[in-house]
Amino acid sequence: MTRLQADLALLFAALIWGTAFIAQKQGNDSIGPLTFVGLRFLLSWIALAPLAAHEHARAGRRPLGKASMRLAGAIGLCLFAGTTLQQFGLLTTTATNAGFLSTLYVVLVPAILWAITGSRPRRVILIAAILSLAGSWFLTAHGAFGEWRRGDSFIVAADVAWAAGICLVPIFLARAQRPFFLAFAQYGVAAVLGLLAGAALEPQSAAGVASALPSLLYAGLCSGGVAYTLQIVAQRYTPPAEAALIMSLESVFAALSGAILLGERLTGLAVLGCALILTGVVLAEAGPMMRKPRPSRKTAPAHLETA
Numbered sequence: 001m002t003r004l005q006a007d008l009a010l011l012f013a014a015l016i017w018g019t020a021f022i023a024q025k026q027g028n029d030s031i032g033p034l035t036f037v038g039l040r041f042l043l044s045w046i047a048l049a050p051l052a053a054h055e056h057a058r059a060g061r062r063p064l065g066k067a068s069m070r071l072a073g074a075i076g077l078c079l080f081a082g083t084t085l086q087q088f089g090l091l092t093t094t095a096t097n098a099g100f101l102s103t104l105y106v107v108l109v110p111a112i113l114w115a116i117t118g119s120r121p122r123r124v125i126l127i128a129a130i131l132s133l134a135g136s137w138f139l140t141a142h143g144a145f146g147e148w149r150r151g152d153s154f155i156v157a158a159d160v161a162w163a164a165g166i167c168l169v170p171i172f173l174a175r176a177q178r179p180f181f182l183a184f185a186q187y188g189v190a191a192v193l194g195l196l197a198g199a200a201l202e203p204q205s206a207a208g209v210a211s212a213l214p215s216l217l218y219a220g221l222c223s224g225g226v227a228y229t230l231q232i233v234a235q236r237y238t239p240p241a242e243a244a245l246i247m248s249l250e251s252v253f254a255a256l257s258g259a260i261l262l263g264e265r266l267t268g269l270a271v272l273g274c275a276l277i278l279t280g281v282v283l284a285e286a287g288p289m290m291r292k293p294r295p296s297r298k299t300a301p302a303h304l305e306t307a
Contacts, residue, residue: 006237007285010246013227013234018253020223024087027215032202033087036212036219037080038194043220045187048229052184059178068176075172075182076189078165079228083190084197085158093151101155103136103251108163109244116167124283125241131280132248139251139273166244169235179236183229245284252277 001009027036064072086102107129110121172182198204209216235243252274 001233001237003237006234007242007246009230009234010238010243011249013230014247014249015253016222016227017247017250018255019257020219020227022257023215023218023223025090027212027219028087028090030212030215031205031208032198033091034084034194035198035202035204035209036194036216037083037087038191038196038198039209039212039216040220040224041079041083041187041190041194043216044224044228045184045191047221047225048180048184048187051180051229055178055180064176064178064181068172069185071168071172071175072182072185073189075165075168076186077193078161078168079186080190080193082158082161082165084194085154085161089151089154089158091151093149093155100136101152102159103133103248104156104159105163105166106132106136106244106248108159109166110241112160112163113167113240116171121241125245128245128280128284129241131283132245132277135273135276135278135280136248136251137273138269138276139255163244166235166240166247169232170240173232173236177236179233180229183232186228187224242284245281248277249281 024036027040031039110125110129114120169182173179231243231247238246255270255274
């Protein structure tokens with residue numbers, strides 16, 4: 001996969017996530033959020049099993065080391081925490097507040113990556129992240145953020161989990177180039193935790209599950225099985241900060257899908273927000289190409305140049 005193909009894969013994942021919001025909201029109307037999270041990722045886990053098995057066979061059936069297994073488990077915990085906290089946050093906050101706060105991971109990723117690896121984020125990435133965050137403000141909040149609610153704290157905590165997962169994925173792939181196993185493992189962790197917590201804390205209803213089945217199928221097979229897997233595969237080639245910016249286009253696709261499918265009207269501020277997010281993504285992608293090489297007496301090999 002080339003860098004362009006990886007970026008397009010992330011773009012397609014953002015498109016799926018942007019259109020999955022309606023399905024997730026409808027699913028929550030029938031079953032509890034923990035049960036929904038557990039069942040959706042159970043479907044994702046089942047869908048990825050054949051790909052993970054094929055990848056394992058191609059790798060000579062060599063087992064992964066304990067450190068890689070622990071890291072895969074940690075990424076699975078990030079997925080479960082981010083999804084669950086977001087679902088609970090939506091129960092006690094407004095869609096306006098949640099829509100804006102959900103994009104904070106765009107600025108958290110460079111900060112967490114700096115803390116983990118000591119790699120200082122490039123200036124162009126910081127500018128692009130600020131543009132995307134400002135765009136999300138106009139797109140989802142229309143410049144009128146409501147009063148702080150308890151659910152807002154859950155949304156912000158979910159952003160930390162999303163950002164941590166985005167930063168940990170390339171570390172795992174550098175140690176063990178097994179993207180399908182990582183997807184399979186993280187879905188398994190999220191499914192087990194969601195189902196156990198849902199069984200213990202939420203009422204269970206076969207009729208509710210049947211009612212939520214269409215939403216579960218879309219969230220589990222498309223948003224989970226396809227989009228999250230594409231994210232992991234693509235992050236072998238796209239750095240975390242740039243990947244987060246591309247994935248922030250989810251909010252643009254959500255707004256466009258609402259306008260097309262639900263007849264919602266895009267205001268002038270919303271259009272401005274879309275333009276700012278797109279500008280941030282383009283700036284992050286084009287930034288390295290616009291950098292002028294520094295004059296030097298001796299040219300360093302290309303693989304030694306810093307990103």
